[in-house]
Amino acid sequence: MVRLLGPQDRLVTLVEKQYPSVSIHVRGNEITLLGPTADVESARRLVEELVLMVKNGNEELTDIEVTASARMLDSGNPTSPSVALGEPIISTRGRTVRAKTLGQKKYVDAIDENTIVFGIGPAGTGKTYLAMAKAVQALQRKEVNRIILTRPAVEAGERLGYLPGSLTDKIDPYLRPLFDALNEMLDPEIVPKLMATGAIEVAPLAYMRGRTLNDSFIVLDEAQNTTPEQMKMFLTRLGFGSRMVITGDITQIDLPVGTSGLQVVRGVLDGLDDIHFATLTSDDVVRHTLVGKIVDAYTKYDQIQLAHRNSAAARRGDRA
Secondary structure (H helix, E strand, O other): OHHHHOHHHHHHHHHHHHOOOOEEEEEOOEEEEEOOHHHHHHHHHHHHHHHHHHHOOOOOOOHHHHHHHHHHHHOOOOOOHHHHOOOEEEEEOOEEEEOOOHHHHHHHHHHHHOOEEEEEOOOOOOHHHHHHHHHHHHHHOOOOOEEEEEEOOOOOOOOOOOOOOOHHHHHHHHHHHHHHHHHHHOOOOHHHHHHHHOOEEEEEHHHHOOOOEOOEEEEEOOHHHOOHHHHHHHHOOEOOOOEEEEEEOOOOOOOOOOOOHHHHHHHHHOOOOOEEEEEOOHHHOOOOHHHHHHHHHHHHHHHHHHHHHHHHHHHHHHHO
16 A cells, blocks of 8 residues: 555545546545546556556556556547556566557557667657666677667757867766666676676767677667768668667757768658557656656747748738
8 A cells, every 4th residue: 555655645636636536535445436427437457457567567657657557548449557557578686677558559569570779759758768678688688799879979958069089078967868777777896897898888979880780689769969971871771680779859959060870760661561660649658747747838839930921921922
């Protein structure tokens, strides 16, 4: 009951938030739901799914699991939340990595079923984190011989200038997010050993040219900052027995000029067999709840600005 209800019965409050007409009372080992019949039935199904998640080993339920489960149940999805969100990807350092939303579950399943997967979505949707988890899983299962993690070395809106130190020191700030994720997935003492043996390689995208990557799980992060030429170069590195996951957010392009390779590639490759485009939304954000609201607010703002620009262009055309 403690794991189900959360600290200070926080999850009870979240269930009531999902179904405002239902009041929940907890006494000992019993939960009582009061309210309109239809709403009580929906709340009951949600509570039962949360109970199953706890029984299946979810260490600590959060508002993300509650909200995602409610959405799945209300949408009539044939797969129950306890099944979709309960399957572990990897267990490491006393914690288990799982998909936390239906969108994340579809993304993870697509990685299992396709050779190349594009994970496109806003910040906080777990694109890179889940791709890294699947890479570690594949290495542990000996499905691949090595993991290759790469990203373009592009500053996020600032010019850092020439960084001091060796080449490794210069590229480390760009690749640090990948190292951070690796250290969460694996024991930090093991990571340097795997890198020394070549089982894990972390390198900037520029290092990929001219290589053929066989028996590898390759993750390209921040793909929105690739040029179309770089994207083509990266995709053609694919060798036998390898899989690729390309992640990015087309609303956060830091390229100084030109078009993002991630924007172009869908029009080029969409519809090809064994290539899947997984789109994540603000519903899949697994950071602070405010992040999802921020993403939605910026999306709305961008749509308004685009409408204004199109309207202004149309007026200029009429005057011409």
